[in-house]
Amino acid sequence: MSDCLFCKIITGEIPSTKVYEDETVFAFRDINPQAPTHVLVVPKVHIADSNGVSAENSAVVAHSFEVIPKIAQAEGLTGGYRVVSNCGADAGQTVQHLHFHVLGGKTLNLEMA
Ligand code: 5GP
Numbered sequence: 001m002s003d004c005l006f007c008k009i010i011t012g013e014i015p016s017t018k019v020y021e022d023e024t025v026f027a028f029r030d031i032n033p034q035a036p037t038h039v040l041v042v043p044k045v046h047i048a049d050s051n052g053v054s055a056e057n058s059a060v061v062a063h064s065f066e067v068i069p070k071i072a073q074a075e076g077l078t079g080g081y082r083v084v085s086n087c088g089a090d091a092g093q094t095v096q097h098l099h100f101h102v103l104g105g106k107t108l109n110l111e112m113a
């Protein structure tokens with residue numbers, strides 16, 4: 001999508017600090033990190049949010065979750081990590097392109113809401 005921030009980051013039109021890329025996903029550091037490690041794992045295909053996941057495109061979600069442990073290992077997150085995906089206004093989603101936050105590097109608080 002031409003007007004999507006993360007589509008522009010994926011193409012390099014907007015710069016980012018890349019940590020991983022393959023033909024399906026792009027991962028980069030969050031500009032406003034909420035933990036010592038805060039990486040965004042983004043399927044390259046434009047899907048607005050988890051409501052847009054279907055049988056036709058769910059392979060990119062599965063692939064994202066294959067990549068996440070590799071990123072966690074590369075980031076040294078031996079104590080564990082959290083994966084978060086916000087969907088919609090009540091969840092605080094601000095970028096309408098499906099993405100997975102990978103958070104770690106400290107003991108994360110347990111508040112979920
Ligand atoms: P959401 O709130 O949609 O779940 O997550 C969007 C995330 O994108 C936020 O954590 C925000 O800090 C991050 N973000 C927004 N704009 C940029 C940007 O231009 N570059 C990077 N690297 N991260 C961004």
Ligand code: ZN
Nearest residue numbers: 004007046097
């Ligand atoms: Zn997009």
